[in-house]
Amino acid sequence: MLKTELHKQILENLSTAVVLLDETMVVEYVNPAAEMLLEASMRRLSQLNIAEWFALCTVEQKDLQECLATGHPYTHREAKIVTLSGATLTVDYSINPLITPQGQQLLIEIESRDRLMRIEREEDLLTQHDTARSLVRGLAHEIKNPLGGIRGAAQLLERELHDPSLHDYTQVIIEEADRLRNLVDRLLGPRKLPNMxxxxxxxxxxxxxxxxxxxxxxxxxxxxxxxxxxxxxxxxxxxxxxxxxxxxxxxxxxxxxxxxxxxxxxxxxxxxxxxxxxxxxxxxxxxxxxxxxxxxxxxxxxxxxxxxxxxxxxxxxxxxxxxxxxxxxxxxxxxxxxxxxxxxxxxxxxxxxxxxxxxx
Structure with a gap:
């Protein structure tokens, strides 16, 4: 199948996992990316029986047989792969039937989705957190401005009250304004730049x-x-x-x-x-x-x-x-x-x- 050293070199330097099966579903070739993804060597994979291969890759047997029978390629998005070590991976895979001098063969391309999904999830998390922080900062600004006015007015009112018993009411206003200001400061989190x-x-x-x-x-x-x-x-x-x-x-x-x-x-x-x-x-x-x-x-x-x-x-x-x-x-x-x-x-x-x- 691999006619030239150049073809082999190209396959072995791909980041996409490539697996070649014969018409009896025996593994004939895997590139290094596939060995790394499946956590198994070519020798180990070639020794697997059909049931073990399907259990390993969750590639349904009917999909492979249909590709052989019809000659039509098949693609499955976000499928699950269980490696020999027991790790579960999310992948996209494509099955392409080939007609070669050796007979019918199946070329399976497997691309890991876990890293991309993780990056997308992390970007979403960071974006959501930044959005929430911006909302809190805007809300804090709108709350703290009137709080300062309320607190200042309560202090001025307290000076004008000649009955000391009424000072308790102004103190309640001042203390509650301070409590709300402290809550807003806590919502904002650390405001100073880190001392690296x-x-x-x-x-x-x-x-x-x-x-x-x-x-x-x-x-x-x-x-x-x-x-x-x-x-x-x-x-x-x-x-x-x-x-x-x-x-x-x-x-x-x-x-x-x-x-x-x-x-x-x-x-x-x-x-x-x-x-x-x-x-x-x-x-x-x-x-x-x-x-x-x-x-x-x-x-x-x-x-x-x-x-x-x-x-x-x-x-x-x-x-x-x-x-x-x-x-x-x-x-x-x-x-x-x-x-x-x-x-x-x-x-x-x-x-x-x-x-x-x-x-x-």
Whole structure:
């Protein structure tokens, strides 16, 4: 089939996975991209029987047989592939029938969708958060201006009141105006630019763990799974402590209010290479995962948990996660969340080398 070395070189340098089957569905050729995607070598794939091949790729047998019978190509969007290691991937695949001197053959092209879907999801998350922050800033401006006038008028009125017993009423106005102003300031999150220095992410995590252990008096098990090879990153230690503390407190409150057996929070760090966050590609990214065994986040608020004033608890303010996302965004990073009953996973992705550091 591969007549020239040039053809083979082209196939082996494609980023798209290519698999060639004969008419009995035996694998005759896979390129390196396919071996990487399926996490199996050509030798291993060629040893699979038909049932194993279909189980591996979720390519339906009727699709392959129809292509052979009719000679018409077939395309399936966002199909699921289970690799030999058990990982589930989302892919687009196309089946093209070929007539060759060796007989009928099927050429399958497989393109991974997971990375593109992740980039799209992250861009949507960042856009939604920026939109929410802009709305809050505009609303805060409209609220704080009249609040200042109300507070000033109450102070002037208090000076004109000769009956001291009436001062209690003006004090109520002043105190409530101050309370609303503080609430608006909290909605806005950190207003100062981060003080960027070289910081150790594990030192930050340990500081937060000590605070949580002191608050819970050992009632919650904190498990550490650190990668000690992660280098220092450029960040504001105080703000990063606040962001991680907000996430950990959210997990702590979720498992304290539910019957989960042994309440446990796992903190896991890893370094990933060539990660795209939003529209920016970073050479090296620090990943901090905070995983609790709580009841999970309700589906109806999962997509809105980073919005201000959104909370799954009646007594919650809905500000902690929003502020944490704002802080990580200032570090050119992102917080993502996955949840199911018995496990909620927050992942903080922070570039180890900031782009345009001089602009910070």
């Amino acid at each position: 220095k070289q910081v150790n992410i594990h030192a930050i995590l340990e500081r937060v763990c000590h605070l949580i252990e002191a608050e819970t008096k050992g009632e919650i098990v904190l498990q550490r799974d650190y990668d000690p090879s992660i280098p220092e990153l450029t960040g504001d230690a105080e703000q990063l402590i606040q962001a991680v503390l907000n996430i950990l407190r959210n997990s702590m409150q979720a498992i304290q209010s539910a019957d989960v057996g042994v309440p446990t929070i796992k903190i896991k760090t890893r370094a990933f290479r060539q990660v795209t966050l939003g529209s920016e590609k970073h050479r090296l990214v620090c990943s901090v995962e905070i995983i609790d065994n709580g009841p999970g986040i309700p589906e109806d608020i999962l997509s809105k948990i980073f919005y201000p004033m959104v909370s799954g608890r009646a007594e919650g303010t809905g500000l902690g996660l929003s502020i944490a996302q704002s802080i990580i965004n200032q570090h050119q990073g992102l917080i993502e969340c996955e949840t199911r009953p018995g496990e909620t996973r927050f992942q903080l992705l922070i570039p180890l080398e900031l782009n345009n550091e001089s602009a910070m």
